[in-house]
Amino acid sequence: MGLLVQYRQIYEALRTQIVNGTYTPGDMLPSEHTLSATYHVARMTIRKALGQLVAEGFIVRRQGQRSIVKGTPKGIGILSIMSTTSALSHSDLSTHIIRKQELRAWSETLSFPVEEKERLAGCIYFERLRLLGGVPVFFDITQLPNMQLPRFPEYDLENRSLFDSLRTQYQIVVTGGTQQLFAIRADKRLQEYLNVRAGHPILQLNRKIETNRPDFHIYSQIFCVTQKYGLIGRF
Amino acid sequence: MGLLVQYRQIYEALRTQIVNGTYTPGDMLPSEHTLSATYHVARMTIRKALGQLVAEGFIVRRQGQRSIVKGTPKGIGILSIMSTTSALSHSDLSTHIIRKQELRAWSETLSFPVEEKERLAGCIYFERLRLLGGVPVFFDITQLPNMQLPRFPEYDLENRSLFDSLRTQYQIVVTGGTQQLFAIRADKRLQEYLNVRAGHPILQLNRKIETNRPDFHIYSQIFCVTQKYGLIGRF
DNA sequence: CCTCATTTGTACGTATGTATC
DNA sequence: TGATACATACGTACAAATGAG
Numbered sequence: 001m002g003l004l005v006q007y008r009q010i011y012e013a014l015r016t017q018i019v020n021g022t023y024t025p026g027d028m029l030p031s032e033h034t035l036s037a038t039y040h041v042a043r044m045t046i047r048k049a050l051g052q053l054v055a056e057g058f059i060v061r062r063q064g065q066r067s068i069v070k071g072t073p074k075g076i077g078i079l080s081i082m083s084t085t086s087a088l089s090h091s092d093l094s095t096h097i098i099r100k101q102e103l104r105a106w107s108e109t110l111s112f113p114v115e116e117k118e119r120l121a122g123c124i125y126f127e128r129l130r131l132l133g134g135v136p137v138f139f140d141i142t143q144l145p146n147m148q149l150p151r152f153p154e155y156d157l158e159n160r161s162l163f164d165s166l167r168t169q170y171q172i173v174v175t176g177g178t179q180q181l182f183a184i185r186a187d188k189r190l191q192e193y194l195n196v197r198a199g200h201p202i203l204q205l206n207r208k209i210e211t212n213r214p215d216f217h218i219y220s221q222i223f224c225v226t227q228k229y230g231l232i233g234r235f
Numbered sequence: 236m237g238l239l240v241q242y243r244q245i246y247e248a249l250r251t252q253i254v255n256g257t258y259t260p261g262d263m264l265p266s267e268h269t270l271s272a273t274y275h276v277a278r279m280t281i282r283k284a285l286g287q288l289v290a291e292g293f294i295v296r297r298q299g300q301r302s303i304v305k306g307t308p309k310g311i312g313i314l315s316i317m318s319t320t321s322a323l324s325h326s327d328l329s330t331h332i333i334r335k336q337e338l339r340a341w342s343e344t345l346s347f348p349v350e351e352k353e354r355l356a357g358c359i360y361f362e363r364l365r366l367l368g369g370v371p372v373f374f375d376i377t378q379l380p381n382m383q384l385p386r387f388p389e390y391d392l393e394n395r396s397l398f399d400s401l402r403t404q405y406q407i408v409v410t411g412g413t414q415q416l417f418a419i420r421a422d423k424r425l426q427e428y429l430n431v432r433a434g435h436p437i438l439q440l441n442r443k444i445e446t447n448r449p450d451f452h453i454y455s456q457i458f459c460v461t462q463k464y465g466l467i468g469r470f
Numbered sequence: 471c472c473t474c475a476t477t478t479g480t481a482c483g484t485a486t487g488t489a490t491c
Numbered sequence: 492t493g494a495t496a497c498a499t500a501c502g503t504a505c506a507a508a509t510g511a512g
Contacts, residue, residue, distance in 0.1 A: 005499065031477060042501045047478090055290070057411070062449065063478045064509030111465075176292070182461040183418040183436035201418035201436040214297060226417040230346075230441075233414055240480065266496055277482045282497090298497045299490035 006041050007048035014049065018058050018069055025071040029059065095158050098127035098139070098193070102153070107143060110219050111180045111206035117215040118145035124152065129193055138224040138231075139193045147216060162218075172216065177209040194225050203231060241276050242283035249284065253293050253304055260306040264294065330393050333362040333374070333428070337388070338381060345378070345454050346415045346441035352450040353380035359387065364428055373459040373466075374428045382451060397453075407451060412444035429460050438466060 017023050030038070035046045050067055053059045057073035106114050106123045114123075124146050130138045142162065148170070155165055166172040182204040186196050194202070203226050209218040224231050252258050265273070270281045285302055288294045292308030341349050341358045349358075359381050365373045377397065383405070390400055401407040417439040421431050429437070438461050444453040459466050 007499075033477080044502090045500060048499080061478075062509085063507065065477065067478095178467065181416070181438055181459075181466040183438035183459070184461075185436055199434075201420055203416055203418035203438065224416075224418070226419075231416040233416075242480075268496075279483090280481060283480080296497075297490085298488065300496070302497095 006039075007045050007052075010035070010039055010041070010046065010049040011052045014053060015058060018053075019072050023069045025069055027069040028065075029067040029069065031066055094131045094134075096129040096131060097158055098129050099125070101126040101155075101157065103146060107141075107219075110143070110221075112178065112208040112219065114145075114219065115215055115217065118147070118217065122146040124149070126157065128157065132229060135228070136194050136225070137229050138222055139190065140220055140222040143219045145216060147213075166211075172211050172213055174209055174211055174218075177207055177217075179205055179207040181205055190223055194223065196225060196227075200225070200227075205231075241274075242280045242287075245270070245274055245276070245281065245284040246287045249288060250293060253288075254307050258304045260304055262304045263300075264302040264304065266301050329366050329369075331364040331366060332393055333364055334360070336361040336390070336392065342376075342378060342454075345456075347413065347443040347454065349380075349454065350450060350452065353382070353452065357381040359384070361392065363392065367464055370463070371429050371460070372464050373457055374425065375455055375457040378454045380451060382448075401446075407446045407448055409453075410445050410447055412442055412452075414440055414442040416440055425458055429458065431460060431462075435460070435462075440466075 014023075014029065023029065029035070029050075032043050032046050032050070036043045039046070050059065050061065053067075054061055057070060059067045059069055061067045101124050103122055104125045106119060107125075122145070123143050125141070125143050127139070127141050129136055130140070152165075152169075155169075157165070163174060184202050184204050186194065186198065186200040186202045190196070190202055191198060191200075194200075196202075203222075203224040205220075205222040205224070207218075207220050207222075209220065211217065249258075249264065258264065264270070264285075267278050267281045267285070271278045274281070285294065285296065288302075289296055292305060294302045294304055296302045336359050338357055339360045341354060342360075357380070358378050360376070360378050362374070362376050364371055365375070387400075387404075390404075392400070398409060419437050419439050421429065421433065421435040421437045425431070425437055426433060426435070429435075431437075438457075438459040440455075440457040440459070442453075442455050442457075444455065446452065
């Protein structure tokens with residue numbers, strides 16, 4: 001296991017408590033000193049864990065007062081969908097697999113060049129369509145290197161987030177990335193999948209996502225209809 | 236001065252050396268131990284400074300080897316323009332002020348609600364058009380609270396970056412933000428400014444940018460033609 | 471307005487583990 | 492294998508911001 005490190009365990013523990021609602025937005029976490037006592041670690045270890053939570057938007061911290069819980073952030077490097085008009089439950093989002101993950105050659109049309117080690121490892125490829133209340137809102141193509149991911153091709157990406165799977169199964173976490181954005185007109189394939197007329201404006205994102213593994217990047221292309229729902233994300 | 240803290244001074248020193256080319260991409264920084272000796276500070280202080288540089292993409296760090304310089308990052312929370320076809324000098328980007336910064340009421344059409352303290356402080360508003368090789372590529376509207384920004388209305392935003400000005404003049408640095416993205420059709424105003432035909436796909440970004448000042452956010456709307464130049468950024 | 475306890479931020483020193491070369 | 496360098500972790504001390512009184 002790669003989870004021996006203490007600050008990581010504490011990070012996971014606190015993170016879980018925020019995600020599952022033990023702490024709700026506006027709540028205050030215990031002080032560094034208190035946490036240090038309860039987990040039996042040095043204050044610096046606690047600070048490291050809290051620093052991670054700050055970086056990912058789970059909490060905010062200000063000198064002189066305790067950490068304030070902000071809740072589960074909307075998209076950490078990822079983008080999530082949000083209604084432009086009314087609040088909408090996240091559970092209304094469903095995923096339809098167009099192509100299940102499979103080994104195939106790297107696409108030639110990526111915005112960002114694949115690194116040598118990744119090219120040699122081969123490519124896991126899949127396509128998904130996301131629907132909100134039955135309406136298709138975005139179509140995405142994901143490619144990632146086939147490196148030390150035992151049993152990955154069997155995972156059900158319909159119900160689980162790719163990023164959650166990578167984090168919990170393989171300790172791969174997103175550390176940042178580069179993205180390129182375009183507004184385009186819908187082509188034939190997009191018209192079909194996204195159910196729009198010819199020439200409808202579509203938001204395209206090409207991204208190279210970096211992780212804590214030095215030579216492991218996720219390459220994705222996302223095509224999104226933003227007429228009714230905007231794409232929202234943190235940076 | 237807010238720059239008494241040591242790790243911040245060391246951060247600025249190293250950052251400057253990367254930006255001005257003393258260190259070029261691929262170079263290695265001195266080891267933590269060496270830096271600790273040259274600056275006469277503890278290793279932890281060096282680590283804090285290097286951590287900042289990592290977070291902003293100036294360097295990458297891996298256990299067992301020295302810090303590797305990546306160069307000046309393209310857009311930290313900001314977006315910069317990059318040609319989709321060929322490499323293009325950044326100096327070809329020119330800025331045309333449509334409306335110089337002025338005090339006015341907060342716009343009602345922002346994606347993100349303005350915070351109470353900001354609303355009371357009033358709004359500094361300006362509009363700019365960015366051109367690449369003489370071709371307009373994006374039009375942006377920026378609004379920020381009129382809080383402790385002496386002489387700001389006089390600054391020439393044509394030649395200087397807003398973010399550089401805020402950082403060097405007021406020690407305000409971007410810490411993150413939320414953005415909402417849309418693909419839209421060009422309306423009459425955008426057709427005029429961006430020189431496109433009716434209905435041309437336009438990329439719209441609405442963003443709320445957070446800073447190190449607790450109650451100071453920058454609200455911006457960006458409208459971008461991505462036909463020839465993509466919008467690129469880190470997250 | 472000032473004081474004081476609490477809490478976080480910065481900084482130092484030291485030790486050990488682990489990855490890279 | 493050994494030397495180098497970064498990562499984690501402990502302990503301590505003081506500075507600075509916050510909020511309560």
